[in-house]
Amino acid sequence: MVLSRLVGARVRRKEDPRLITGRATYVDDVRIPGMLYLAFVRSPHPHARIRSINVEQALAMPGVVAVVTGQDLRGILKMTDEIGGEGEDAGTVQEGATSPRMFPMAVDRVRHVGQAVVAVVAESDYQARDAVDAVQVDYETLPAVVDPEAAMQDGAPQLWDELPNNIAMSYDRTRGDVDAAFQNADVVVKQRMINQRLAGVPMEPRGVVAAPDPATGGVTVWSSTQAPHWNRNDIAKNLGLGQNQVRVIAPQVGGGFGVKIGAYAEDFILSGIAYHLQRPVKWIETRSENLMATHQGRAQIADVEVAADGRGKILAYRLNLIQDQGAYPKDTSLGVLTSLVVVGCYDIPAIDLHIRGVCTNTMDVGAYRGAGRPEAAYYIERAIDLIADRTGLDPAEVRRVNFIPPEKFPYTTIVGEIYDSGDYAKALDKALELSGYQQLRQEQAAARQQGRYLGIGLSSYVEICGFGPWESATLRIEPSGAVTVYSGICPQGQGQETVFAQMVADHLGADFDQITVQFGDTATAPQGNGTMGSRGLAVGGGAVMLSIEKIREKLKQIAAAMLEASVDDIELADGRWRVKGAPDKSVTLAQIAAEAYGGTLPADIAPGLETTDFFRPEDETFPFGTHVAVVELMPDTGEVKLLRYVSVDDCGVIMNPMLVEGQVHGGLAQGIAQALLEEVRYDDNGQLLTGTLMDYAVPKATHLPVFETDHTETPTHLNPMGAKGIGEAATIGSTPAVANAVIDALEPLGITHLDMPFTPEKIRTVMQEARP
Structure with a gap:
């Protein structure tokens, strides 16, 4: 896909001036x-x-x-x-x-x-x-119950008469010969894993x-x-x-x-x-x-069991999952969302899934950055490292031997999801190269000789985003040539105001500074489904492109009439609509717009330049990537020092690199914070223990290193831009990368798993207990 003048460029955000000067309106300003x-x-x-x-x-x-x-x-x-x-x-x-x-x-x-x-x-x-x-x-x-496993037992306090044993949802699926795979496996790893409850x-x-x-x-x-x-x-x-x-x-x-x-x-x-x-x-x-x-996120208990051969190739995967739904099951899809990408980037031939959603006397659990997909990535990426630990293989090579090869795309996984496109080894190789992985392993060996606890963690993830079922856009060109886009999405900082203006400027020849993009008002925007699940560009942008293409055709008709040329001979070049081979015969968008509203159009061209369109994607998109984390543990204090963080993400075609980097940085902060800091806690009686920011830890700049970010670019065929989505990717990849790094640092002490968050208290305790 050939990128044009603005699309693909590092264009500054149109939103920022009003935000950084305090001129924006929030609800409390009304x-x-x-x-x-x-x-x-x-x-x-x-x-x-x-x-x-x-x-x-x-x-x-x-x-x-x-x-x-x-x-x-x-x-x-x-x-x-x-x-x-x-x-x-x-x-x-x-x-x-x-x-x-x-x-x-x-x-x-x-x-x-x-x-x-x-x-x-x-x-x-x-x-x-x-x-x-x-x-x-x-x-x-x-009587109250806050432990979802206890809530499922006979005799537990019941929240709802219509939910026996407090079970709000049940989902069971088996695909492939799971039992035979486990019977014939060279290696079987089992681990209980907790995705702790988080606040947004x-x-x-x-x-x-x-x-x-x-x-x-x-x-x-x-x-x-x-x-x-x-x-x-x-x-x-x-x-x-x-x-x-x-x-x-x-x-x-x-x-x-x-x-x-x-x-x-x-x-x-x-x-x-x-x-x-x-x-x-x-x-x-x-x-x-x-x-x-306000509803909370994650809150899953998973019993993971994986069978593999001697090369580390996964033969089957069993997952028993309990999703804490809270008191009022706001979203019963979370456990199922986890199951949709539970196999991650890997070609796994058999799977057995048992998922239960359980009500407890706690705040509701709903979507939180990634909504089910970070949990899935955590389980499979921890399992990969457990296989590597058991077989003595390098974690990078266990990932490589299990990757879905690029020639198999589009690829239908064992759970039935169709991955649109991917080249997972390419992202892994780039991350290993940028991080200097082999050199890091050598440094780790030397550090261990010195009694230092250095850990290196990998995570190769895939996520599902670009959810439909459809999205809308209205595009209106005023008589002056100024353009307004109304979209049914509703961003909260993702930057679509900028990227939609880039698209309009490039494809219509509009002045970037005279393009206004508006969201969030049901009186002006066409019916829409909002912004979530990294769908703003992948689906909302698809609707904008449909409107752009319709307006382009009409602009060509009007320009052809004005220049006395065939419609097929009209092209947009250097911001002007001109006759091919005759660059001196051209008109601007403003001139065409004036003609469109001027009353002198040919009888076969309707006045005006406005259209509303709805884009319905065929399926979801599947961004992916590989992250590398390097940590050092301080035995006396339990502090986890994050020394380096390298991420290579693939969100398809990049429309604005600066916006992608911003989303990656924010996602990394939240994913790393789950691994190291954050946890919503209730006591056994159901009282909230983390009800202020003095008790609930959020990341600060001092907790994070300078991120080293890069990308590969694998387009999707599912929307006109080739874009997949980036809003949740870094959160999904970062939590297991940091977790794997911490466990890798603890390996000399014989520790193969520890539940998040890896607080100094927890790390110091396990290190003191495990050291001679």
């Missing part, structure tokens, strides 16, 4: 005359019945306008005790899954700490928060402003969301309004990472109360609320 403020009474108990609620004192406090209980909310919302899942059709409920009936605010029972019980509405934020303390709730505490911690917590709309008789909602159309559709359904009576605006969104997908309870509560009171209402999440009431 100010409306007569605005009220809302604060929540949240449950202090992980499991309890609500005996009674007394709101009289709160109602009598200064500035308080309303105090709304769950029972009151029943009279405001039109829902039948059920809130939508992630999308208007709650499409994340999987085969073998049961979705219990839920309501945005507790009515008679709470099931996790932080669940909303009462909403207090007042003239100021401070008055609302003060009145929260005056609400009296009488609870009858119930976006820089901007969630927020909602809802206001009545006199024009439609409905509501306008500002929400920090990744999918405004999904929220609009769910809110309209649950308020009993038409979708054209509800407008959802996602202004600037300060980070999402999956935890802002779909409508939350607060979206329904704010919308319903604003509609009921006919006054605007605002709620901005505090950081403590964010850590206990």
Whole structure:
């Protein structure tokens, strides 16, 4: 694919000036005359019945306008005790899954700490928060369960009557002759692996402003969301309004990472109360609320068993997986998403999968950067290193012998996923070369002679992204030649405003500075599915390209009429539409646009330059790569020093290298942080122990080295750009690379596995216990 003038170049982001100067608008910046403020009474108990609620004192406090209980909310919302899942059709409920009936605010029972019980509405934020303390709730505490394995046992506390043993979903698949493979294997490795629970911690917590709309008789909602159309559709359904009576605006969104997908309870509560009171209402999440009431990620327990021959070639793979769903199963697809890429980059002929989603008295678990795919990569990449350890082979060579060869693409895996394209050995070789892998092994041997604990970790990953089912774009050229693109995606920093403008400038001859790209407003953007799963460019960009191609054809027709030439002889070159072989006969986009709206077009050409198009990809795309981590462990303190980090990622055709690097850097920080730092913890009674950023560790610059990043480029045929997606790739590759490095450093002590996070306390303890 030949890259043109702007596409493929390091173009600075159009978004950045307003962001770095503080001129961007976030939900908390929305100010409306007569605005009220809302604060929540949240449950202090992980499991309890609500005996009674007394709101009289709160109602009598200064500035308080309303105090709304769950029972009151029943009279405001039109829902039948059920809130939508992630999308208007709650499409994340999987085969073998049961979705219990839920309501945005507790009515008679709470099931996790932080669940909303009462909403207090007042003239100021401070008055609302003060009145929260005056609400009296009488609870009858119930037994709680936070361990998903314990929750599955007979006699465990039951969260939902319709979910025996708290099992929300079951998924079992066997492909190939697994038993025979294990019977004939030279090597069998078994390991229990934990993917600890994580918090998304976006820089901007969630927020909602809802206001009545006199024009439609409905509501306008500002929400920090990744999918405004999904929220609009769910809110309209649950308020009993038409979708054209509800407008959802996602202004600037300060980070999402999956935890802002779909409508939350607060979206329904704010919308319903604003509609009921006919006054605007605002709620901005505090950081403590964010850590206990915004859905969390990962939270899996996996028993992995792999059979291999003497060369390290994997013959079969068994996975028993328990996915902690939290109290309200927001997304029952997570365990299944893990299974879709559980074989990673490898040609594995047989597999046995047993997956259970289990409810516990904890906050819901949903999508978090990668959503199931980082977990899958962790299991298979740790298994590869266990095979290498058992056979005495080099971990790089075990990966190489198992890779799907490039001539087999498109390749259907044993679980049925069709990998579009790949050259995994190429990425591995480049990573080994850039890191100086052989030299690193020599340095490691020398360090061990000196009593130092140096570790080298590899990770070769593949991920699934570019999810459909479709995405939309509207492209409009004004009479002046200025261009506006409206897209159904809703980025939170990925840079699509820049890359879509690059595409338009190159393919239409538009002035880059006169291109505006708009997202996040259901009143202006065509129906869309939002930004998640690295679909913004791969699917959203496909819709933009469809619109570009339609407009190109019309531009050629108008230019041909203006230049008195055949349409087939018109080309775009050097930013002008000209006659082939006669560069002096040309017109600009602005001249064509003026003609399109000027009333002198030929009768067979319709006026205007505007189109709306929907792109439906045939399938998902599968980016891949190899990462190398180098660590040193400090026995006296347990500190893990990350000395070097090399990543080679393949996201297909790169539209803007600077944007790719930014996504890789952010993804690496989050993936490395899972390995070394982060964990949401509840005590045995269901109380949250990591409810502030003093308790929940997030990475700082001092934790990370200067990243050494590079890429290979393997295009996909599944969209017009050849782009695969990069938003989650580095997170997926980095966690197992760092984990493998830490375990490799511990190898002289006979330690072959340790569960994340590798905190100094944990590392120091195991080293002190294992050293002579």
